[in-house]
Amino acid sequence: MSEKSESFVLRRRAVVAAILDGRGDTLVVAGLGSAAWDVTAAGDHPLNFPMWGAMGGSVAFALGLALAQPERRVLVLSGDGDLLMGLGSLATVAVQRPANLAVVALDNERYGETGMQETATAAGVDLTAIARGCGFPLARTVRSEAELAAAIPEIRSASGPAFFTVKVRAEKLPLALPPKDGTVLKNRFRRALLGEEAG
Amino acid sequence: MAETAATWPDDIFEVFRQMGIRQVAYVPDAGHTRLIDLCRADNRIRAVGLTTEEDGVALLAGAWLGGQRGALLMQSSGVGNCINMLSLVTQCRFPLLSVVTMRGQWGEFNPWQIPMGQNSGEQLRLAGTVVYPVEEGSRVGETVEAAARIDFEGGVSAAVLIGQRVIGTKTFGGAALEESEP
Numbered sequence: 001m002s003e004k005s006e007s008f009v010l011r012r013r014a015v016v017a018a019i020l021d022g023r024g025d026t027l028v029v030a031g032l033g034s035a036a037w038d039v040t041a042a043g044d045h046p047l048n049f050p051m052w053g054a055m056g057g058s059v060a061f062a063l064g065l066a067l068a069q070p071e072r073r074v075l076v077l078s079g080d081g082d083l084l085m086g087l088g089s090l091a092t093v094a095v096q097r098p099a100n101l102a103v104v105a106l107d108n109e110r111y112g113e114t115g116m117q118e119t120a121t122a123a124g125v126d127l128t129a130i131a132r133g134c135g136f137p138l139a140r141t142v143r144s145e146a147e148l149a150a151a152i153p154e155i156r157s158a159s160g161p162a163f164f165t166v167k168v169r170a171e172k173l174p175l176a177l178p179p180k181d182g183t184v185l186k187n188r189f190r191r192a193l194l195g196e197e198a199g
Numbered sequence: 200m201a202e203t204a205a206t207w208p209d210d211i212f213e214v215f216r217q218m219g220i221r222q223v224a225y226v227p228d229a230g231h232t233r234l235i236d237l238c239r240a241d242n243r244i245r246a247v248g249l250t251t252e253e254d255g256v257a258l259l260a261g262a263w264l265g266g267q268r269g270a271l272l273m274q275s276s277g278v279g280n281c282i283n284m285l286s287l288v289t290q291c292r293f294p295l296l297s298v299v300t301m302r303g304q305w306g307e308f309n310p311w312q313i314p315m316g317q318n319s320g321e322q323l324r325l326a327g328t329v330v331y332p333v334e335e336g337s338r339v340g341e342t343v344e345a346a347a348r349i350d351f352e353g354g355v356s357a358a359v360l361i362g363q364r365v366i367g368t369k370t371f372g373g374a375a376l377e378e379s380e381p
Binding site: 027029049051052053054055056057058060061062063064065066067068069086088089091092095096182183185186189190193194198 | 221222224245247248249250251253254255256257258259260261262263264265266267269283284286287290291292293
């Protein structure tokens with residue numbers, strides 16, 4: 001077993017804030033739990049869709065959005081637990097090859113909302129290798145500040161589908177909760193993206 | 200006897216065209232073979248093969264968020280895979296149009312199809328979906344159209360369950376009953 005995730009260098013809130021800094025018109029999907037709180041801590045935004053449930057569904061959800069909006073960057077920020085539940089969706093994305101979709105796995109090797117139990121990545125399961133094996137043309141693992149700085153331009157604009165595992169420290173952080181009402185999240189997103197009549 | 204010249208898949212496709220369906224997600228089912236082929240051949244429709252049906256629920260919610268209508272094709276066994284993901288649809292009031300080909304109903308030879316085949320409608324209702332069973336091939340098209348309207352105009356999940364009697368028990372691979380595919 002390698003280094004424990006409690007001592008990983010990168011901190012998830014700073015990672016997400018750096019990725020979303022100057023996000024422009026990027027469409028952001030956040031998987032349930034800590035990823036949704038991280039995205040909200042970086043600044044609530046009408047073009048955020050933070051999940052409160054639907055575990056395993058963030059990537060497939062973002063794929064439907066990316067196919068519907070091929071001119072816009074679609075970014076998934078999600079945890080290893082959510083992504084492990086929906087591994088098959090990585091195969092589906094790779095087959096569809098949406099150039100505008102990037103997936104960032106905030107991998108702390110823990111189920112953060114349920115007591116910090118280890119996920120399969122703590123035992124060595126490699127999400128980047130899985131994405132590469134599915135056929136993502138770009139798949140990378142980020143462990144340091146320098147690697148993050150190099151990856152951010154790719155996360156924002158590299159031709160995808162692109163997959164990044166960012167190894168982040170296992171830590172309990174203050175909650176930063178987005179709106180909980182799903183119709184509010186949906187309607188404000190559609191208005192911001194499609195115009196007032198779309199809400 | 201099997202309806203070898205059944206037109207209901209073409210009827211569904213025509214409804215999809217009229218309703219402006221742009222993404223069709225599916226886990227293949229023998230009963231949906233022709234409809235899947237029609238969708239894959241049409242460059243106005245993005246056909247997305249899934250590894251599990253619940254991904255289709257999420258995919259089509261995302262499509263709607265981005266301004267596109269979609270439909271999910273599956274067989275009755277796939278309904279069980281969708282249940283928790285339907286919470287995304289009900290909580291956010293995303294429309295979801297599902298077209299389900301039923302197994303485990305009419306002369307089914309595989310008993311493992313019976314649990315979902317006999318209970319898909321109730322399970323979908325419990326998960327907040329409006330359910331339209333249809334047992335006549337000639338009524339499939341109009342039923343899908345009705346479901347699509349309540350979906351996209353009402354912001355709900357609606358599923359059309361096409362009875363195994365419509366699909367034809369013996370059409371699966373054209374094989375004899377005891378040789379049919381699982």
